[in-house]
Amino acid sequence: MKTTLELTRLWAALTGLVLSAAFFASAYLGVKSTEMVPMLISGIGGFELVLFAQDVWFRRRRQKS
Numbered sequence: 001m002k003t004t005l006e007l008t009r010l011w012a013a014l015t016g017l018v019l020s021a022a023f024f025a026s027a028y029l030g031v032k033s034t035e036m037v038p039m040l041i042s043g044i045g046g047f048e049l050v051l052f053a054q055d056v057w058f059r060r061r062r063q064k065s
Contacts, residue, residue: 015037016041016044020041022041
């Protein structure tokens with residue numbers, strides 16, 4: 001069983017991938033997208049980067065102890 005945080009990270013990663021694919025597909029097809037999509041992608045990416053850095057930090061703390 002996965003924790004709530006792990007499931008949140010999974011959904012955030014999937015949502016970010018879908019939004020990124022939609023953004024680049026619309027750019028390739030020449031469809032003008034809203035300014036909201038890149039902001040959502042960067043927000044989700046920032047969320048994932050913070051959690052990744054937190055995981056690295058916790059792993060390093062466990063190894064030192």
